[in-house]
Amino acid sequence: MKESRLMLIQYATAVLALALVAAHLIMQGVILPYDTAISFNNILSIYQNWIYAGFLEALLVVVLVHGFNGLRIILHEWRQTAPWSRWVDLGTVAAVAVAVGYGTRTVILAVFGGVSG
Amino acid sequence: MVETSRHDILIVGSGIAGLRAAIEAARISNGKLDIAVITKVQAMRAHSVSAEGGTAAVLYPELGDSLESHMFDTVKGSDYLADQDAVERFVKEMPGEIYQLEHWGLPWSRREDGRIAQRNFGGYTYPRATYAEDKVGFFEMQTLYDTATKYGNISFYQEWFVTSILADGGEFKGVTAIERKSGNFSQILAKAGIIATGGSGRLYSFATYAYSSTPDGMAAAYRAGIPLKDMEFIQFHPSGLIPSGILITEAVRGEGGVLVNKDGERFMKKYAPNKLDLASRDVVSRAMMTEIEEGRGMKDDASGLDYLNLDLSPIGGQKIKERLSQIREIAIKFRGIDPVEAPLPVRPVCHYVMGGIDTDIDGATKLKGLWAAGEAACVSINGANRLGANSTAECLVWGKITGGEAAKYAAARPQASVPGELSALEEKRIFDGIFHGKGGTNPYEVRDALQKEMAKDAFVFRTGDGLSQALRTIRELKQKDFLHCEDKSRVYNTNLSDVLEVEGMLAVAEVVVAGALARTESRGAHFRRDYPGRDDKNWLKHTLAYAGPDGPRLDYSTVAITKYQPAERHY
Amino acid sequence: MSLVGEERAKNKRGIWGWLNPYHYNLERWAYTFQRVTGVAVLLYLLGHLGDTSFFVGGPTGTGPSSSSWSFIGSIFENSFGHLILVLVVLVLTFHGVNGIRLILSEFGLIMKKPSGIEYPYRPKSLGSVQKSLVWVAIAAAVVAALWTYLVLFEGMG
């Protein structure tokens, strides 16, 4: 991909992240008292609301893409040998895939998994 | 064995003249010739970047200007010592060069209608100095350097110090040089060569020149048997900033600035009632020295230098900021004065050498296969006094001409070869003689002593006695044991090249002084108190100095006079 | 030529030159912090992926589990854990607000247009707009962190 496209992604995810992260923080501490917000029941109710769950999944993807793409940039600036550059690009894609996969598993299980004590 | 590399054309010097020559040769040869530019500093650092005020060319005949007028002003400015055939060729070529640089990207200042702007300059009848703010030489260098990167067949030897010219059987073969970075000594052979090593103004310490403007190129040619021409004519620019000697361009006066003495009097009224501050430079500088000698100057306590004031207030703040931005920057930074608010302290300063390596109208030297261009050469269009803005112009025109001539010559020649002992001898001279040499005298002190002597006896006003004294001092200095090197490392040894520079400075200073002593008249920048008049009967001729075992041997050649008979000059 | 001090001759500042803004301008400091905070938040985020997964019983879990979740709570619900959160908010807010400055600048939106310049030169790109926005980012970060502190330690919110 052209570097300008990748940077466009970086900027776009940054703007989205700003909105999503801000919303996330507000929900965690401002709307409800923090203790209530992180209580098991409250979180469960969040996941069981489709919109909330979708919101968390979006936050996950956006922030991971942005974060790992940022890391990719740093790593490209760090070393410039051809193999390094190739592995950094592959590694970034892999890292985003794994992390998104793992986070998504949490969301899916939280939404569909059976509640245990 | 001395390391050897080969090219078709070798250009020594990367100033305006050298770069223009390289591009012309590259262009003409259509990528076929292998062109190398060798320079002792990095290519972009040549002294030419300091040129400030303008480049002369006739661009607006519709406003009254004409080639004849440019030619006449130049000849008159030269005090009739210029070769008029050369001047005629020069003024014809110039407009094209301005457009050429413009096309290559030079940010010439523009008129409101989008055409190139021009300003007044000393000694001209029409505003003819093409300008780009007050950084003309800098922009010309930038444009030429940047454009040169476009050509695959131009290569650069940056920071290689040329020590001698190799000649064999009356033909140019190449040069010897030291690569600063490694300290290695090599010979670089070529079918054709162009010397464009610039002026030698560092014979004086109060000079507008870059520190790199030492006469090593001239000295190398001189040692190779090529005569130096008209070296006694050295231009002292009226306005060197106290105390550094940095130039305050003539464009300041072109735009309306005026010189005033201690009493606030605009003294140029007395000396050049018509042209006032814009009389030719020799006239203004003499007027200033007279004012100072008669007690109407001021003294700078820190440096001990006498000065007069250059008042920019008639120009107006806005125009100063737009058209003289660099002058303002320099004055604030190096003198703590904003010229918008207060006058600048200035005095005459060594600025240009009219003389140089003797060439014909094509820039060819007496050595077959070798040309010279720019300030290092003497074609001569400047005669006894150059007009401002004509020098960068000359560099462009003869850069182009010599580049083209050398390319034609090289295309028809077999590759050069040269007997090995030639450079082996030179290597011995440098490494056994100087690098491993012994001596007790600090070469930098020798340089200081030379500069002091030149400022004392070979300045604006000269006398027979003073010049004889100068000659004695120079010869004494030559005898001192300064040919040694304290820096024992081969890597970037500037000590070694500095010693070589001082050696060349002494040789060329001797030529300057000997020529001045012999010339018993006053003409242009050369003013003899003991011979205050111009003497066309005996001295309407060029001085040629050949290297001899005990100093220069002087000879003379005729001046080409075509259209304008010598007449008295009035400004 | 064989060089004795070959490594030294290379003279690259490397990571240190990259991360050390000393001697330079405010925007350079902001640059360094933007990088450091970006990486720090990424690391936190990865950790956060780990701890949120305990909501569904951890890496091997199968669904929401309140015992597993309260295990995480027992680790993080203390002053130290809260302090980390305060720091994360501090750093993240700086990164976010400064990031907006960067986006606006890098798209040329809050850049003055080039025109004639005058000595003494003051770079247009480093004008008061940039300086104030960097301070805004710092101030926002401090305010957000304070608020978080109040929420976590004083039970506000």
Next chain:
Amino acid sequence: MSEFKLAVQRFDPLTDAKPRLAEYTVPMREGMTVLDALLYARDYLDHSIALRFSCRQASCGSCGMKINGRPRLACYTQVEELGGEKVVAQPLDNFAIVKDLVTDLESFFTKHKQLMPYVLRSDAQELDHPTAEYLMKPEELKKVLQFTYCIKCGLCTSACPTVAMDVKFPGPQAMAQAYRYLMDERDEGGEKRLEALDTAHGVWRCHFAGSCSFVCPKGVDPALGIQLLRRHVLSGKAPRKQGEGAKVWSAPAGSTK
């Protein structure tokens, strides 16, 4: 006469394992620049100090070095302005040291060259055999003027944090010049220029640290040029296409020229 201490970083890669600071005592005089001080030391105290200089008026770009920790031109820095501290001269960061204060700028010049610092036109004949000037209004000139002030001293590139690591990054000097030629009304090579910049080590590796503009002695403000450049690279749209560059002046009908 008052004196001050001048510390110079000395290093000869042939004999030294690492650099050291050598200290010289230099007599102060009014208006003395760091270059004056270094030359005093070189001429009268130790002939072996290696440094570059030429014009001594901030035009040639030779004398870039790190003075008291920041890249500056030696000829353009007054000893006084350093506030009476000891003066410490070191070579520019991020360029290999040749010796003492002299660094190797080969890569710097190469990068400048790689971004095509010359006018690209479709009218080849006119370009090299001009008939008159390309017309350009003063306002149009002003858009690029400050970028043309670059003296290629390398201070900006030495100061840039990306340059400290990324050897393929063109650096602020080269990119500011790319912007200058891109925006020059006479140039028609925009598309080629944008393509050359849109790479993994191109214009995007600038993160607007701004140190380039902070240290630039000539007011070039490379950071400004680079930020404005990005918008063009992002859209891939050059300001002008082939044949759309400034036109050649021609004499109005009926005039003599």
